[in-house]
Amino acid sequence: MSRCWVKPQSNRMKKVSQTERQGVVEEQIQVRYGETDRMGHAYYANYLFWFEQARGAWCRARGFTYLQMEEAGIKLPVVEVWTKYRGEVKYDDILVVRVWVSEIKRAAVRFDYEVLNQTSGQITTEGYTWHVAINDSHKAVSFPPEIRAWMDRPLQVFGE
Amino acid sequence: MSRCWVKPQSNRMKKVSQTERQGVVEEQIQVRYGETDRMGHAYYANYLFWFEQARGAWCRARGFTYLQMEEAGIKLPVVEVWTKYRGEVKYDDILVVRVWVSEIKRAAVRFDYEVLNQTSGQITTEGYTWHVAINDSHKAVSFPPEIRAWMDRPLQVFGE
C-alpha cells in the first residue's frame, strides 16, 4: 500500500541530489509481533526488511518491479547501510517508510529512508542504503540503459 | 557444536521407525535477543530456524553437509511441519535440539525433534518436519542411491 510524494517532509539526510527531487514514495507497514523483542520494541534488524519493502514500492511507483529488474539480469545487493533510530517503534504501530534515491552513479545507487511512526506521530528512523549493480554472474556492471531509464522515470499515478 | 546419541532421552513422537535407532544428533543453540518477542519468549517461528540448524548437524554427523547434497543436485524443501511448544524459552537460554530421522521413503524423509532447554532443565518443544527430494528443476525425485547411502550412514565419531 503505497502513496507518492514530491518532497520529503523532513530532510535530515546530508546529501541531497537532483535525483531526490524526482519523488519520494511512501510504503505503509504495520509492525508484526514477531518483529518485536523482549524490550518491547521492534528489533533493530527488522527496519532493514522494511527498507527493502519500501524499495520495492519505489520501483512499483515507477511502473516496474524489482523482480523485473532481476529478471532483466540486474541485481542490486546492498553494500552499505546506515540507520539512526530516534524513537520507539512497537507492536502494531503503523509506520510510513518514505524512500527516495539520493544519488545514482554509473553502477551504484543510494536510497534514503525516513520512517514516520503514525501511531506515535514521530519521525522515528532515518537511514540510507548503497547498492551496486551486478549481473547474473555476480559481477559488478554499469546499469544497462533500459534499466537506467526505468529508474529515471517520473512517478506514475497509481492506486494501491 | 554438536554431539551424538544413540537414543533420545524422551520419546514423545508417536511414530518410531527403524531408522530412528541409527542415532540422534544434538545441536546446541543459544537464544538471540532478536529471536525473542515482547512477551519475553522466543517467537514461535524461530524454532523452525533451529530445527533447520539441527538438520545441518544431523548431516554433518554422518560425514556430509546439506550443502553438498544440494550441490549433488538434491534439495529437501519442507512440506509439512508440526511443533508442540511445552515450556518457556527465553533470551540467552541454552537449548539442545535433538534430531533424528523417524521415517524415510523413496522420495521423502521425516525428521523428528526434541528441544531440551538446558537453562530451565525442561524438554520444551517437540516436533517433526517432512521433506521431499527435488532436483535442480524443482521436480520431485527419488533419492539417488549415493545420496541415500549418505543418509543411511552410521554416526561418525567427531569433535566439534
Add this chain to the structure above:
Amino acid sequence: MSRCWVKPQSNRMKKVSQTERQGVVEEQIQVRYGETDRMGHAYYANYLFWFEQARGAWCRARGFTYLQMEEAGIKLPVVEVWTKYRGEVKYDDILVVRVWVSEIKRAAVRFDYEVLNQTSGQITTEGYTWHVAINDSHKAVSFPPEIRAWMDRPLQVFGE
C-alpha cells in the same frame, strides 16, 4: 489490508466447528526479498509470521486489536503449530491468508489458515495454531467473559 468472508473457499481442515461459520478473515501479504531463501522460495518459518499477521486482522475485523487483548491482561501464546506446504511461494508473490477460529475452549483457541497465492493462483498452504490464554503472570487462565465476548463478535463491516 483485510477483507471478510462468510465461508472458506476450500475446506481441507478436518475439524470444522460451529465457531468456524462465524466468519473468515483475509489478510493480504506480499512476500519480502528477505523472506526468501537460496532455493528461491519463501523460507518455511516465515509463514508463521504471516499467520500471526492474519490473526491480528481476525481480531481487527471484530472491532478489537490483539494489542488491546494483551493490554486487558490476556496473552495468547502459541502451543502447537501444524503447517502443510503444498505449492511454491516466491519473492513478490501476493498471498491471501484466510484465517478463522475452528475451535474455542474455556482457555484455548485454535485458528485455521489457508494461504492462496494470488500470483500463481494456487492454494499453497494450510495450517493451524493452538493458543492458550495466559495472564500477566504467565499463568494459564480461562478467557474472561469480556474477552470471550470480543472473540464471539460477528464480523464488522470495515474498510481497510
Add this chain to the structure above:
Amino acid sequence: MSRCWVKPQSNRMKKVSQTERQGVVEEQIQVRYGETDRMGHAYYANYLFWFEQARGAWCRARGFTYLQMEEAGIKLPVVEVWTKYRGEVKYDDILVVRVWVSEIKRAAVRFDYEVLNQTSGQITTEGYTWHVAINDSHKAVSFPPEIRAWMDRPLQVFGE
C-alpha cells in the same frame, strides 16, 4: 563459542579509542539456510543478529552476561548502525565476528565489528553500533558505576 584477542587483525574503523585496546572478542557463527535469500547470499539484515550475538560474547568474555545487565536495570538499545558489506557470505559459511568497544561515554557505548568469512578467507563486513543506556522506565541514564566496572573489566581467560 568465543575466543579472545588483544588486537583486531585489520583496522578499518576510523575511530580507535583507548578502550579498544582492552580486547577484542571473537564469536563464531555458521550461516543458516533461512538467513540466505534468493540471490544466494546472507540477507543483509541478518548481520545485525550476528552483531548482537557477538556483543553477548563480548560481555561473557568479561565475566557477565547482557541478560545480567538487563536484570540489573540497564538496557542498551541500538540508536545507530553502520555496516559495510565487502564480500559474499553464503549458506553454511563459518564466520568469525570480531567485536570490540571503540568508544564509551557516560551514557552511551559504541561497538565495532569485523566479520571474517573463514570459508572464503575474506574480511567480508565491518560495522559499528551505538547504544544508549536506559533504565527500566526506558529513560536515558548514565551507566551506574557497578555496570561500568563490568564493562571496563579486562578479558577473562575462559573456555567455551
